[in-house]
Amino acid sequence: xxxxxxxxxxxxxxxxxxxxxxxxxxxxxxxxxxxxxxxxxxxxxxxxxxxxxxxxxxxxxxxxxxxxxxxxxxxxxxxxxxxxxxxxxxxxxxxxxxxxxxxxxxxxxxxxxxxxxxxxxxxxxxxxxxxxxxxxxxxxxxxxxxxxxxxxxxxxxxxxxxxxxxxxxxxxxxxxxxxxxxxxxxxxxxxxxxxxxxxxxxxxxxxxxxxx
Numbered sequence: 001x002x003x004x005x006x007x008x009x010x011x012x013x014x015x016x017x018x019x020x021x022x023x024x025x026x027x028x029x030x031x032x033x034x035x036x037x038x039x040x041x042x043x044x045x046x047x048x049x050x051x052x053x054x055x056x057x058x059x060x061x062x063x064x065x066x067x068x069x070x071x072x073x074x075x076x077x078x079x080x081x082x083x084x085x086x087x088x089x090x091x092x093x094x095x096x097x098x099x100x101x102x103x104x105x106x107x108x109x110x111x112x113x114x115x116x117x118x119x120x121x122x123x124x125x126x127x128x129x130x131x132x133x134x135x136x137x138x139x140x141x142x143x144x145x146x147x148x149x150x151x152x153x154x155x156x157x158x159x160x161x162x163x164x165x166x167x168x169x170x171x172x173x174x175x176x177x178x179x180x181x182x183x184x185x186x187x188x189x190x191x192x193x194x195x196x197x198x199x200x201x202x203x204x205x206x207x208x209x210x211x212x
Contacts, residue, residue, distance in 0.1 A: 002210060004153045004160040005096055006146065006178070007127075009107040009114055011165040013093075014083045014121070017044060017187040023076040024051065027068055031061055037187070044187055045166030047108045047139040048072060073113065080113075085121060086185070088203030092210075097126045099211055104129035106149045106162070108140055108169075129153045141168040143176035150176070161210065167191040181206055 011017045021040045028034070033055065043051045052065040052072070096103060103126050107114050111132030118124035129152035136144045150157060162173035162180045165188050173180045174195040182196035183203060193199050200206045 002101065002159060002161050002179075004102040004104065004150075004155040005210060006104045006106050006149045006153070006160055006162045006173070007093075008162070008164045008166070008169045009105055009117065010109055011044065011185050011187060012163055012169075012183060013085060013089050013105075013123075014080075014117060015086050015185065016080060016083050017185060019076060019079045019083060023072050023079060024055075026075045027072040028055060031059060031063075033059060041187060044191075045108060045140055045168030047133040048110075049133075050139060073110070077113065077116070080117060081120065083117070085123075086183075086203070090123065092203045092206060093123060093126050095207065095211060101210070102129075102153045102155065103127045104131070104149045104153050106131050106145045106169075106172075108133050108145075110134045140166075141171035141175065143172050146173050146176035146178055150178070161197075163206065164196070167193065167195070170195040181209065 007013055021035060025034050048069045049065055052068040056063055056065060105114055105127050109132055111130060111134055114130055114132050129149055131145050131149045133139055138144045150160060157177040160178050162178045164170045164173060164180055164182055165185050170180045170182055170193055180196040182193040182199045
């Protein structure tokens, strides 16, 4: 029986991956770089700094990674104001909360942006722990962020389950010895989810596995 559920944010709770891609393309437009969906997929689940470093290296850009990330986040914060929750996720969150499960967030986004989104979508009250990428030294697929989430929630790995949309996120949770439920989106539906205990096509399918 699980005592806690740890959600990824981008692509899992909110349908934000297209907005991340758009934000990066807006940031890199001065360098005539425009990622198509197929090219961008390899970055899904990674942190912004890692993507900035990769873009700089692959394109030999005379840019500072931190500066690129700052610009990208500014674009993203504007675009994400109109982002939608994925269908069925609010109902699942509300039901898990009503059944007294502890809820947390483990996101590759920085904590301030995560909190802004949770507040804007009026779901912040459900989550007792929010761990963003700025709170860890190593990003997904490293398990550090999930281990910190476990500590913040006060539960053991075997008492928690992670809900993820990306391969790197699923690997991170599995490496932390946490069961994983994958709920792919249109960007990640072809990813390798062999690390997951269960792959759900929607959030309704997750309910019976978490609530008895």
